[in-house]
Amino acid sequence: MKKVLFVCTGNTCRSPMAEVIFNSLAEEKSLDWRAESAGFAAVGDRPASQNAIQAVAEIGLDLSTHKTRFLPSVDLNEYALFVGLTEEHAEILKSMGIPAQFVRVLYRAPNVDDKYDLRMDIVDPYGGDLNAYRKCRDDIVGAIKVLITTL
Numbered sequence: 001m002k003k004v005l006f007v008c009t010g011n012t013c014r015s016p017m018a019e020v021i022f023n024s025l026a027e028e029k030s031l032d033w034r035a036e037s038a039g040f041a042a043v044g045d046r047p048a049s050q051n052a053i054q055a056v057a058e059i060g061l062d063l064s065t066h067k068t069r070f071l072p073s074v075d076l077n078e079y080a081l082f083v084g085l086t087e088e089h090a091e092i093l094k095s096m097g098i099p100a101q102f103v104r105v106l107y108r109a110p111n112v113d114d115k116y117d118l119r120m121d122i123v124d125p126y127g128g129d130l131n132a133y134r135k136c137r138d139d140i141v142g143a144i145k146v147l148i149t150t151l
Contacts, residue, residue, distance in 0.1 A: 008085040011039030011068040020061045042068040055133040086121040108139035
């Protein structure tokens with residue numbers, strides 16, 4: 001089984017949501033892939049944020065047992081693919097020596113209702129209300145559906 005590592009900053013919101021969403025979709029499609037997550041600035045063994053837990057629970061997924069992982073403490077040799085939640089995360093992964101062909105960015109779809117909304121990164125919901133986490137979750141779902149088609 002191949003492993004993908006989703007990486008964000010604190011490993012309490014975006015990358016844990018991406019991890020459980022990816023695993024659910026990969027299982028649904030019988031893919032030979034499994035996801036984990038970590039953060040560049042994560043403080044080890046903290047839970048996912050309550051709003052992240054609730055946002056994914058609303059779509060039938062469970063983050064209640066998630067514990068944060070600090071990226072430098074992760075054995076990077078275990079992974080076939082690294083996915084940053086922003087371009088900056090991907091650049092940091094490359095600066096750590098991970099070859100560019102194994103690094104991707106999880107881009108969200110543009111907002112078709114707002115032609116001026118050109119941001120492509122998954123926006124960090126940290127500190128936001130539940131609706132911010134729902135928007136982030138939905139962006140991640142859409143982006144992972146696209147990512148899975150490229151594996």
